[in-house]
Amino acid sequence: MSLDEPLSPTRRREVVRQAWSVGVASGTYGISFGALAVAAGLDIWQAQVLSLVMFTGGSQFAFVGIIAAGGLAAAPAAIATATMLGIRNGLYGLQTSQLLRVTGVRRLAAAQLTIDESTAVGIAQPEPPAQRLGFWQTGIAVFVLWNLSTLAGSLLGNALGDPRALGLDAAAAAAFVALLWPRLKSRDAAATAVLAIAIALLTSPLLPAGVPVILAAAAALMIGLRHPGRHEEPLEGGDGSLGGADPVP
Amino acid sequence: MSLWVAVLIASLLSVAVKLAGYLVPESVMAGERTRRVTTLLPVALLAALVVVQSVTGDAGAIVVDARLAAAGLAIVLLLLRVNFLVIVLAAGALAAILRALGWG
Numbered sequence: 001m002s003l004d005e006p007l008s009p010t011r012r013r014e015v016v017r018q019a020w021s022v023g024v025a026s027g028t029y030g031i032s033f034g035a036l037a038v039a040a041g042l043d044i045w046q047a048q049v050l051s052l053v054m055f056t057g058g059s060q061f062a063f064v065g066i067i068a069a070g071g072l073a074a075a076p077a078a079i080a081t082a083t084m085l086g087i088r089n090g091l092y093g094l095q096t097s098q099l100l101r102v103t104g105v106r107r108l109a110a111a112q113l114t115i116d117e118s119t120a121v122g123i124a125q126p127e128p129p130a131q132r133l134g135f136w137q138t139g140i141a142v143f144v145l146w147n148l149s150t151l152a153g154s155l156l157g158n159a160l161g162d163p164r165a166l167g168l169d170a171a172a173a174a175a176f177v178a179l180l181w182p183r184l185k186s187r188d189a190a191a192t193a194v195l196a197i198a199i200a201l202l203t204s205p206l207l208p209a210g211v212p213v214i215l216a217a218a219a220a221l222m223i224g225l226r227h228p229g230r231h232e233e234p235l236e237g238g239d240g241s242l243g244g245a246d247p248v249p
Numbered sequence: 250m251s252l253w254v255a256v257l258i259a260s261l262l263s264v265a266v267k268l269a270g271y272l273v274p275e276s277v278m279a280g281e282r283t284r285r286v287t288t289l290l291p292v293a294l295l296a297a298l299v300v301v302q303s304v305t306g307d308a309g310a311i312v313v314d315a316r317l318a319a320a321g322l323a324i325v326l327l328l329l330r331v332n333f334l335v336i337v338l339a340a341g342a343l344a345a346i347l348r349a350l351g352w353g
Contacts, residue, residue: 054260056263059259072252084290086266089266091287114270173303173320175333175337177324192292193292196296197296204310205308213294213297216297
């Protein structure tokens with residue numbers, strides 16, 4: 001049996017079901033993003049543009065988190081941090097472009113949908129047609145649900161009133177802990193986190209908001225570029241799962 | 250820079266980075282050292298963001314308040330494998346309660 005022949009209806013349903021369960025699980029976190037975005041001072045449209053165009057959860061949380069901490073003056077730091085957090089999507093694209101083999105408008109759409117979840121579900125499938133189906137279905141499911149729930153969250157956030165009394169700033173702190181947690185699976189990752197925390201603690205009182213976060217990127221360079229032979233395997237598991245993937249898009 | 254300009258620049262850069270993965274030859278980005286650094290980059294940035302969000306106050310001073318308690322609760326709930334959205338809600342609720350009681 002060729003691996004490239006069309007999927008059986010059973011197999012097709014299986015992949016679609018997997019894609020949409022991942023989509024529902026991750027997409028609904030958009031509620032917390034929308035609420036935190038308006039608490040940070042963005043309007044509903046700005047929050048929605050981030051979910052439609054930026055469309056990568058970690059970067060979106062980082063962008064609004066830094067704006068919340070430093071206001072408009074921190075905008076360059078917010079842009080830089082969001083972009084650095086998005087670099088992994090470019091690396092996923094190296095892999096997914098091989099399995100999708102798309103051109104033109106479809107390539108643009110595929111690139112925009114290239115996030116943790118679509119990549120993970122796509123590359124987890126053994127046969128190429130299922131890889132393509134898994135990627136597209138997951139990407140579309142997360143995109144639709146993430147955007148709908150962002151709108152729900154920002155409307156809710158606007159209706160709720162004083163963000164501090166509601167603990168929304170603390171909810172943002174918890175969100176970053178939860179985004180970091182699944183990535184702490186190797187000693188290199190733990191060492192990087194400790195070093196980054198130290199850099200942020202030491203430089204925060206001295207520098208404008210947002211800048212300490214950019215400086216902390218040096219922790220990744222220091223640990224990642226240490227002499228070879230002392231590193232562990234990359235986080236990506238052999239089973240096609242993304243060990244360090246965000247719990248949000 | 251207005252907030253709109255910042256939102257648009259950051260959003261378009263995100264799209265550009267994603268598209269680069271489809272257009273740039275693999276050899277440019279896939280070196281062993283590059284891969285290690287790019288794997289660790291989100292760890293460093295998110296760890297620093299935890300600090301900024303949980304213990305820095307106005308002008309960057311270190312402040313211990315309800316946010317740190319919420320971050321601590323998040324760690325406990327993560328150890329218990331609780332869902333992301335529940336963690337965020339519980340952390341917000343804890344801070345709201347602490348503040349209603351007059352602390353943090």
